[in-house]
Amino acid sequence: MEIRHLKTLMMVASARSISKASHMLHLSQPSVTRIIQEIETIVGSPLFSRTKDGMLLTKDGKKFYKLATKIISSIHEAISDLKSSQKNCVINIGFCPSIMIFDLIEQLRYANFRMDYIRFHEFNAKRQLIALKNNHIDISITRGTDTVYNQDLEQITLHKAELFAVIPAAHRLSGKKMLNLDELKDDQFVVLSEKLFPFYNSTMTAMCKNAGFNPRIGFRANGYVAALATIATGSCVGIFPRGIVNSIIPGYVYIPIRSNDNFIDISCYLRKGEARKEVIDIISIIRNQFCDLGLLDI
Known part of the structure; x- marks a missing residue:
């Protein structure tokens, strides 16, 4: 029957x-x-x-x-x-816009992790931590830190990503191999929305002040790619990490900054007391594979 x-x-x-x-x-x-x-x-x-x-x-x-x-x-x-x-069993992972998330996927696959249980969500850092606290995601991989949003969360610093001066290809300094940040004090800067990217802006502003000037803000972009596209038009300069997009956009160049504070933390967050084995396993893979190799340069 x-x-x-x-x-x-x-x-x-x-x-x-x-x-x-x-x-x-x-x-x-x-x-x-x-x-x-x-x-x-x-x-x-x-x-x-x-x-x-x-x-x-x-x-x-x-x-x-x-x-x-x-x-x-x-x-x-x-x-x-x-x-x-x-x-x-589904693990929801939040991450900032970056092609480097595919390195994590490869490492998880290499470790024989159950890939069909993983879901990725692209958020800015602030939204990630809010989503993590509200149980909408299980792991957050983000740039920067902020004590306002990381209460009840455990932070693991994975890597320090180098920040570069990003300037138009036709800029007067585009041929330099390295520059001092104060050489850009007369330029207009494109920054990210303070509401969406508070961690980034505090780091960038501190760098400029340490170099002896307050940045002149010409445009507040709502995302990294929008900021790079604005630089490519020739109207602004900026300070950003590499690896934001998976190909070089014509019109701008990255130049190393002669400084000791041109880095931004790449951190992993999870809820304090997290006991799910799948989450702990992924955190272990992230720490072992990415902290040592520095692959999370996002």
Whole structure:
């Protein structure tokens, strides 16, 4: 006997009609009649009686109906438990815009991690930490730190990414191999939205002040790529890490800065007390593979 036999019997018992049951099951009436006959042949007893009120269960039919209901309920419960278990295994990882996230994917695959349980979410740093605290993601990989948002979160510093002066290709300093940041004090800077990227802006502003000037802000971009595109137009300069896009956009160049503070932390966050084995395993892979190799230069 198959599951379809039980479902058909339950539908006929509920509808009290072969024709109504066949319509709801999307089967022909002869097919439904045949299935009921097959069940009755197997159990060796009639399960329905035809009355003026329709198809009614016999005494044996009622017993079999209860048994069929328990079996179908058990199957649905098992499926629900499996789906719930799989859902609990899903690991949501937040990251800042960067092509280097694919290095993490390769390392996880190399470590034979269950890749079909991983979901990636591209957020700015502030939104990542909020999402992490609200249980929308499980791991955050972000640039910079901020004590306002990392309460109740554990921070792991992975790497210090070097920041470069990013200037238009036609800029007066574009041919230099290295520059002092104060050489850009008369230029307009493109920065990132303070609301979306508070960590980046505090680092960039501190660098300029340490170089002896306050940056003149010409444009506040809503993302890294928008900032680079603005620089490529020739209207502004900026301070950014490499590796933001997967190809070089014509129109700008990266130049190393002669400074001791031209770095921004690349950090990994998780909720304090996180006990899920899958999350701990990924954190271990991130620390072992990326801290030493410096691959998270994002």
